[in-house]
Amino acid sequence: MPTPNAPRTARDRARAELTREIKEAARRQLAVAGADGLSLRAVSRELGMVSSALYRYFPSRDDLLTALIIDAYDAIGEQAETAIAQAGPGPGRVRWAAACAAVRAWARAHPHEYALIYGSPVPGYRAPEATIGPAARVPLAFVGVLADAFAAGEMATDGEGAESELGPELAAQAATLAAALALAPAVPPSALVATMIAWTQLYGMISFELFGQLVGSFEPADALFGHAVARLMAFVGFS
C-alpha cells in the first residue's frame, strides 16, 4: 500500500528525483557563483542534460531560485525546531540556547544558502508570497520557546514599568504582533521586543562571522557567540 500523495508511476518517481537533483546541483552552483550567478546552463551541464530540459521542471530561472529560497528557509527553520524539541522539556533557557546553536550551525554548514536568504537581496528578484511562511519559522520557533517559558512561570517579569519603557509606538507594534500571534496576554509586548532584538543580534553575529567581518578580531567566533547568547538570554528575561 503506497503512501498517499507519493509518486505512483516510474515517471513520477523519476520526476521527483530529478527535481531534487536539479536543486542540489543549483545549490552547488550557488557556492561558486552566488545567487546572481546561478545559471540554468551551468546546472544542466552538471547534470549532463541540455539546458532547455530544465524547463520541464522549473518554468524559469527565478522559479528555481524561489524553490531554493523556500528550501533554505524550511531547512534552517526545521533545524531550529528540531533542536528545540530535542532539548527536551526542561527549562526554557536550554531550548533557547539550543535553538541559537542550531541556527548558527546550519548557517556555517550552508553559508551560501544562508547568504541567499539573509544576505543582500538580489536586485530584480522579488520574493513571492510563498516564501513568507517558511521565512517565519525561525523567529516563530524562538517565540514558541518564549511563550512556553512564560506559561511555565520561568520568566522574570519586569514589573509594571516594563511597558512604559517601550514608548507608545513600539508598544503598539508589539501589542499588534502579540495579538496576531495569539500570545497576549500571557506574553508581554516587552518580551516580544526583546526576542526580536535577540534575533537580530543572532543574525548580526552569524552574518559577521560568515561574511568575514570578524577576521582579525574575534575569530574563531565560538567564544564570542556563546558569550553573547548567554548575555542575550538574560536580556530577554530567562532566569
Added chain:
Amino acid sequence: MPTPNAPRTARDRARAELTREIKEAARRQLAVAGADGLSLRAVSRELGMVSSALYRYFPSRDDLLTALIIDAYDAIGEQAETAIAQAGPGPGRVRWAAACAAVRAWARAHPHEYALIYGSPVPGYRAPEATIGPAARVPLAFVGVLADAFAAGEMATDGEGAESELGPELAAQAATLAAALALAPAVPPSALVATMIAWTQLYGMISFELFGQLVGSFEPADALFGHAVARLMAFVGFS
C-alpha cells in the same frame, strides 16, 4: 598659490573629475543591478563614452568595485566620526547614541552601498588589503567613544567578576585586541566584547531593516531601533 597635491594641469583636473563621475555612475548602477551586475559598459553608456575608455581610469571591473567599496567604508566611517564629534564633549552615551543613529542614517540613505560592504560577499571577488583600514573606521569610532568614557570615569565597572565571566578563550581574544588597540589597561576586555556585541547588534538591526526582514512586524523600525540602542548602551556599561 595652488594647494599642494592638487591637480596642476587641465588634464589632471579633468581626470579627477571624470574619475569621480565614473564612480558616481557606478553607484547608480549598483542600485539597479547590484554588485554582481555592475557593468563597465552600462557605466560608460551612462557617461556617453565608449566602454574601453574606462580602462584609462580603472584597470578592470574589480578595481572599480574596490574603489566603490573603499569609498563606502570611508563614507560611513566619516559619518560616524562626524556625528561623534558634533555630539560634543558631554557624556559618552550621547556620542554613542549619535554614532548609532549616524550609521543607520547613512545605511538608509545609501542602501546599495551598505549592501556592497556589509551584504553577502560577491563570489569570485576578493577584497584587497586596502579595504581593511577603511572597514575598521566605524568599529574604531565606537571603541574611541568607549575609551573616552572609561577615561572620564563614566563606565560602570562590573567588579572583579567581569573578566572571569568571559571565559578563557574570549578573554584572551579580547585582551589581544585591547593590547593591539592600545586600550589596555584602561578599557577592560569585557567592555571590548560588549562593544563588539553592540556593533553586531547594530549591524543586524540595520540589515534586517534594509533587507526587508522586518516587513510585517516592526516596520517602520525607528522605535525598535531607538529602544535597542538604549538597551544596548546599558549593556555596554554606559551609565
Added chain:
DNA sequence: TGTACATCAGTGAACGCGCGTTCACTGATGTAC
C-alpha cells in the same frame, strides 16, 4: 615665445564568451478500452 616631441584620453572594431528562453522534433512511458 615658439617649436618638436612625448604623453595621454578617447574611439571604434573586434575577440570570445556565456546567458535565458523558444521551438519543432523524437522516442519512451502511461492510460483507456
Added chain:
DNA sequence: TGTACATCAGTGAACGCGCGTTCACTGATGTAC
C-alpha cells in the same frame, strides 16, 4: 492481455542579448628646449 492513443521528458538548433577586455588609431594636451 493487447492495442491505440495521449502524455510527457529530453534533444539540438537557434534567437538575441550583454558582457570584459584588447588593440591599433587619432587628435588633443603638456613639456623641454
